[in-house]
Amino acid sequence: MAHQTEHTTNHPTFMQYVLIAIVLFAITIVEFVLIWDRAGIVDHLGASKIPLLVGLSAVKFAIVIMYYMHLKFDNRLFGTVFIAGLALAFIVGIALLSLFVAFEGGQRDFAEANAIPYVEHGEEAGGESPDDPPVAAGPVAIAINAVGDAFAFSSTSLSVNSGDEVTVTFDNPSATNSHNFVVVQNGTKDAVAGDGAAAGPGGNWVPAGDSRVIANTVVVAPGGSEQVIFTAPAPGTYQFVCTFPGHNFAMFGDFIVH
């Protein structure tokens, strides 16, 4: 029972509890006034209101766990157990925010800019060997062809360096089908092909003056061959595609600029 008495006297008195309640009340008032537009303070604070508000809340948080939850007077092990959970919770929160928000430009842009297409071994036939050392900015020749009468390019992935003067030679060995070779912004192959359908064969099935189109050959008749010369754009992943109506769903690949 002596222990009980000691326990009780360690706790704050009624007046101290009232004082703590007033402090908590006052901090909340201050927080509200800080962000209340009619008080006019928020306009002067700008972005500094966030650390200010977080700090004030942290003070409230600490007062409640120290005094109302008695951590200040209780065995330290209770506090350790709780703070361990709280610290882990902080780490989880910060890790999630870093993963999804902190990258410059937002998570979707980051993912798009850094995505590396998955290429299975053995699918490189006809394309460049990945062992070839990358050529510095300069003239680069790429040869690609349609596969017989199939709706497929001989390669599903091409890569160049940004700033390269790229010459693409596109052969169409098909006996029946016309094709073209168009480099477009990533993810836009079907949209460009859809819009290109309106341009018709006279417009090479490519929408005129479209910012999504990086480069294109004219339509290559069966048995023909055409070249297109262009400067490789900014590093990133692009697509190449045949925009002949319907072909775009099967004839395409990744055009990677390093």
Add this chain to the structure above:
Amino acid sequence: MAHTAEHEYTTTGLNHRKMLMWVFLGSDCLFFAALIATYMVYRGQSLVGPYPVDIINVPVTTISTFVLLMSSFAMVQALASTHANNKNAIVGWLMATAILGAIFIGFQIVEFNTFKNEGLTLGGNLFGATFFTLTGFHGAHVTLGIIWLVIMAIVGAKGRLGPDTALDVELLGLYWHFVDIVWIVIFTLLYLIGGFDAGPAALSGG
């Protein structure tokens, strides 16, 4: 149960039930951290309204925050009354805490209803999904606390709460104050800081 407290041997020398409550509260931090972090990750990512700035009412929620803070004060008085073995005060402060908690929940019901009428739903946009999930789980914690408070008030009215059973009230108090500090965090992040968010931060060009 109460009479065993005098000679209880544990490896830590600390009461098991109290340790359990602190471990639970530590783990509940993680529960809320996941929901709060999800809200922050999707903050400003909703493509359709309503957006926070359209519907969040900071002055009204400041009042309900006061109410919850005051309920914590009533809770510490309930524990002090238990140590002082004052039956009427125990029941009175416990009921005062429960009523203040109920007023807070009343504010939340009105708020949810208003938001629903203004078009914010759980499935409508990212703001609605993350807002309702987070504040809804907090409201569920408060509701559980109110039920616990009323049960303890009934036990107290039967004269079964006093210095020997103060731990029963103390554990309830720890839970209740925890719910209060979680609200301190939610109020700051969702209302004071996030309550003025408009539409998507940046629409992608594609």
